Amino acid sequence: MTKTAASPKIKIDPKQIAKKYGIVIVLILMILGLSIAEPAFLSPTNIFNVLTQTSIFGIMALGLTFVIISKGIDLSVGSVLALSGVIAASLGQTMAATSKYYPNLAELPVIVPILAALAVGAFCGAISGFLIAKTKIPAFIATLGMMTVARGLALIYSGGKPVSTLIPNLTVLGGKLFNVVPVPVIIYFVVILISSVLLNRTRFGKNVYAIGGNITAAEVSGVNVSKNLVLIYTYCGLLAGLAAIVFAGRVGSVHPGAASGYELTAIAATTIGGTSHSGGIGAIWGAFVGALVLSVMRNGLTLLGVDAYWQQVVEGLIIVVAVIIDMRKNAKRD
Amino acid sequence: MADEKYLLEMKNIVKTFPGVQALKGVELKVRPGEIHALMGENGAGKSTLMKCIAGIYRPTEGQIYFDGKLLGHYTTADALKMGISMIHQELSPVLYRSIMENIWLGREPLNAIGLVDHRKMYDLSMTVLKEIELDESPKTLMVSLTVAKMQMIEIAKAISYNSKLIIMDEPTSALTDKEVKQLYFIMRKLKALGKSIIFISHKLDEIYEITDRITIYRDGSYIGTENTKDLKLERLINMMVGRDVNEMFPKVPCHIGEVKLEVRNLTHRRLFKNVSFTVRRGEILGIAGLVGAGRTEVIETIFGMRRKVGGETFIDGKKVEIRNPRTAIAMGMAWLTEDRRQSGIFPMLSVQLNMAIANIAKFLNRLGFLKESYMNTVCDDYVRKIQVKTPSLSQRVENLSGGNQQKVLVARWLMTNPDILFLDEPTRGIDVGTKAEIHRLITTLAGEGKSIVMISSELPEVMGMSDRIMIMHQGKVTGILDNSKALTQGELMAYATNTMEEYHAARGKE
Numbered sequence: 126m127t128k129t130a131a132s133p134k135i136k137i138d139p140k141q142i143a144k145k146y147g148i149v150i151v152l153i154l155m156i157l158g159l160s161i162a163e164p165a166f167l168s169p170t171n172i173f174n175v176l177t178q179t180s181i182f183g184i185m186a187l188g189l190t191f192v193i194i195s196k197g198i199d200l201s202v203g204s205v206l207a208l209s210g211v212i213a214a215s216l217g218q219t220m221a222a223t224s225k226y227y228p229n230l231a232e233l234p235v236i237v238p239i240l241a242a243l244a245v246g247a248f249c250g251a252i253s254g255f256l257i258a259k260t261k262i263p264a265f266i267a268t269l270g271m272m273t274v275a276r277g278l279a280l281i282y283s284g285g286k287p288v289s290t291l292i293p294n295l296t297v298l299g300g301k302l303f304n305v306v307p308v309p310v311i312i313y314f315v316v317i318l319i320s321s322v323l324l325n326r327t328r329f330g331k332n333v334y335a336i337g338g339n340i341t342a343a344e345v346s347g348v349n350v351s352k353n354l355v356l357i358y359t360y361c362g363l364l365a366g367l368a369a370i371v372f373a374g375r376v377g378s379v380h381p382g383a384a385s386g387y388e389l390t391a392i393a394a395t396t397i398g399g400t401s402h403s404g405g406i407g408a409i410w411g412a413f414v415g416a417l418v419l420s421v422m423r424n425g426l427t428l429l430g431v432d433a434y435w436q437q438v439v440e441g442l443i444i445v446v447a448v449i450i451d452m453r454k455n456a457k458r459d
Numbered sequence: 460m461a462d463e464k465y466l467l468e469m470k471n472i473v474k475t476f477p478g479v480q481a482l483k484g485v486e487l488k489v490r491p492g493e494i495h496a497l498m499g500e501n502g503a504g505k506s507t508l509m510k511c512i513a514g515i516y517r518p519t520e521g522q523i524y525f526d527g528k529l530l531g532h533y534t535t536a537d538a539l540k541m542g543i544s545m546i547h548q549e550l551s552p553v554l555y556r557s558i559m560e561n562i563w564l565g566r567e568p569l570n571a572i573g574l575v576d577h578r579k580m581y582d583l584s585m586t587v588l589k590e591i592e593l594d595e596s597p598k599t600l601m602v603s604l605t606v607a608k609m610q611m612i613e614i615a616k617a618i619s620y621n622s623k624l625i626i627m628d629e630p631t632s633a634l635t636d637k638e639v640k641q642l643y644f645i646m647r648k649l650k651a652l653g654k655s656i657i658f659i660s661h662k663l664d665e666i667y668e669i670t671d672r673i674t675i676y677r678d679g680s681y682i683g684t685e686n687t688k689d690l691k692l693e694r695l696i697n698m699m700v701g702r703d704v705n706e707m708f709p710k711v712p713c714h715i716g717e718v719k720l721e722v723r724n725l726t727h728r729r730l731f732k733n734v735s736f737t738v739r740r741g742e743i744l745g746i747a748g749l750v751g752a753g754r755t756e757v758i759e760t761i762f763g764m765r766r767k768v769g770g771e772t773f774i775d776g777k778k779v780e781i782r783n784p785r786t787a788i789a790m791g792m793a794w795l796t797e798d799r800r801q802s803g804i805f806p807m808l809s810v811q812l813n814m815a816i817a818n819i820a821k822f823l824n825r826l827g828f829l830k831e832s833y834m835n836t837v838c839d840d841y842v843r844k845i846q847v848k849t850p851s852l853s854q855r856v857e858n859l860s861g862g863n864q865q866k867v868l869v870a871r872w873l874m875t876n877p878d879i880l881f882l883d884e885p886t887r888g889i890d891v892g893t894k895a896e897i898h899r900l901i902t903t904l905a906g907e908g909k910s911i912v913m914i915s916s917e918l919p920e921v922m923g924m925s926d927r928i929m930i931m932h933q934g935k936v937t938g939i940l941d942n943s944k945a946l947t948q949g950e951l952m953a954y955a956t957n958t959m960e961e962y963h964a965a966r967g968k969e
């Protein structure tokens with residue numbers, strides 16, 4: 126036995142680290158800058174506040190990470206949130222609700238609206254995935270269609286009105302555990318963990334990378350590409366359904382026009398986190414960090430008292446600058 | 460037919476693509492435990508036939524028997540399960556994933572609770588890598604490997620399926636002698652285990668060295684099957700091409716002028732050190748060496764694709780600073796890259812555009828519009844000269860056979876008519892008949908006073924074409940030799956393996 130077998134040694138090369146974790150450095154710099162300018166930023170309340178604000182689009186960004194690594198896109202997650210949200214909310218109203226959807230329906234256990242939201246989300250995702258896998262239409266088109274259809278269905282179902290007065294067991298999901306840790310944050314972290322295992326430790330995860338990295342190679346290696354595509358979009362839809370529950374819990378009602386534009390925020394978070402739209406590259410931690418960059422920025426701009434209109438301008442600029450600083454993709458071969 | 464058992468029997472296979480009949484009713488019979496060569500010109504239909512076996516294409520007509528059973532429609536996954544695996548001619552790996560994930564793609568080892576067992580995958584990969592003697596960590600990303608190493612990984616992957624039939628579609632076109640020897644070793648071992656191998660190559664010496672029988676196709680038709688040892692070279696070529704090909708490397712001496720390009724002490728952080736050479740007008744400089752010697756990397760650095768840590772480049776005696784390929788091209792250099800899949804073809808674009816893309820400026824009229832018909836005339840001319848087999852100029856390049864894609868690239872760069880032309884493995888995967896024609900075109904350019912730098916892993920090609928030969932070994936230039944009749948392959952190999960002293964000592968004693 127020779128010892129030449131390369132053992133996975135960890136070498137510390139600052140350049141390499143900057144390349145790989147550029148966006149983390151951006152985040153740290155933002156946090157440092159903000160806490161100097163406004164010490165209140167680092168208070169536990171504010172930190173949990175930021176995390177809670179991240180959770181909804183952050184959860185959707187996790188699903189989008191799978192989609193984008195596979196060289197796809199899902200524009201429908203915002204609308205799917207609204208559709209699963211109104212359906213779940215209608216099943217989770219108190220008896221006393223003035224505008225009850227099913228007036229004769231007894232108060233259901235909280236698991237019913239939760240499962241309903243997840244099922245609706247997953248179903249919408251599965252349909253997009255099926256269209257993409259079987260008809261080979263571009264993901265952009267399939268999910269653009271789903272985006273419009275789901276929004277329309279949400280409006281039809283709710284008659285255009287918000288669904289409110291939800292049972293306490295549902296709103297508790299938007300509250301805090303032991304009055305300290307926000308439940309949405311707990312849910313978010315659990316999903317990060319699950320997604321990370323799914324992407325890194327299962328065959329499904331490997332297939333996602335392979336499909337995005339080289340679809341022909343995946344096909345001839347015996348990967349069932351169509352099945353995996355359906356699974357990818359189903360998972361993304363499922364997480365949109367989950368985000369809908371968090372949304373319902375936090376807001377206490379769901380409007381059929383809710384979460385419009387969230388898909389773009391979630392896509393931005395994923396992209397800032399280094400997931401490449403050319404496929405095959407990306408990681409769950411990236412989606413987390415990318416989402417944090419966005420919400421830290423929003424929170425900071427508000428704390429600093431920046432005018433709401435100007436916030437948008439600054440936000441757009443920062444997104445672009447953050448991706449430029451994150452030099453992973455424009456690095457020259459050495 | 461009961462007197463002989465075949466592992467694979469294909470009868471009357473027809474495969475039609477829109478506008479092209481790739482296979483016109485061909486047959487193939489492979490015995491258990493034999494190495495069976497397929498030969499034929501570029502576009503003869505070899506790869507198409509193999510894709511039919513591997514379940515990628517469904518034959519338009521015909522029957523496939525495997526292990527005595529008639530097969531119906533099946534997928535690649537089914538083929539792998541039945542025991543048919545394939546090394547693809549035109550397949551790039553999943554680049555941003557590790558070696559081990561590429562090898563075990565689609566069948567990752569799982570642990571007790573159904574999660575991917577990375578530890579086991581690592582260990583299994585180590586075993587496989589050791590078998591092909593590749594010294595890389597299984598965790599290395601594919602993208603950081605050279606083409607040859609990627610090819611070795613593809614080979615490792617195909618073997619690791621433990622199939623009864625392994626199809627190797629031009630596995631050696633990206634390899635040099637050392638890896639080819641390793642591949643032979645593996646092939647013989649597989650044969651001894653009773654496995655059958657279908658081997659496709661345009662290199663005749665390889666065919667004679669390793670195969671038992673040869674089946675020849677021409678233009679989608681079956682020509683014949685012969686025992687390798689009974690088939691004379693001339694007859695083989697005649698069966699392939701349908702005529703006699705005599706001169707393989709027609710080097711014409713050209714007038715050699717003053718120094719055009721000089722590279723002095725070019726050094727990279729880790730890949731090569733102090734590389735210096737000159738090329739004169741009208742001269743062909745060959746670069747030989749084993750894979751990993753740093754030959755391609757030197758050119759990439761000259762072109763500004765890689766960062767250098769030292770060294771200078773001079774053109775016509777003037778020092779130039781080249782930071783990117785665009786500057787290099789503006790200075791009259793052109794470069795046919797080594798890997799046509801990654802940096803060569805635009806797969807979904809037409810043959811015409813793929814040829815003309817580096818020359819667009821030449822085809823513009825005064826208003827800046829493309830002179831479509833002029834462009835067609837020029838492209839047509841090259842299509843005829845180097846026999847690109849394509850139904851039309853508007854065919855997508857991805858639909859051409861591998862060798863024909865290479866011809867399109869050769870045409871692209873010959874068309875640019877540069878002052879300094881770098882050719883990295885220009886005739887990779889090109890059939891014997893056309894090779895001579897490409898060599899003639901290269902020599903013509905040299906005759907016009909152009910400077911040519913040609914990397915080739917085929918020693919006969921380097922020795923047949925070059926005026927001088929530079930040999931590299933592990934990032935160092937071990938010698939720059941004048942090409943003469945006295946130069947032998949053995950001597951070149953000695954320089955390529957950095958064992959010149961031993962070689963000369965041994966020769967001295969004789």
Ligand SMILES: Nc1ncnc2c1ncn2[C@@H]1O[C@H](COP(=O)(O)OP(=O)(O)OP(=O)(O)O)[C@@H](O)[C@H]1O
Nearest residue numbers: 476481501502503504505506507858859860861862
């Ligand atoms: N997908 C496709 N669509 C259209 N034509 C195709 C397609 N695949 C192959 N062809 C055509 O079929 C013919 C045979 O191609 P094939 O790739 O089998 O040749 P080959 O013998 O492997 O050649 P080479 O030695 O260059 O690899 C070629 O003329 C090619 O243009």
Ligand SMILES: [Mg+2]
Nearest residue numbers: 506548860861
């Ligand atoms: Mg071929």
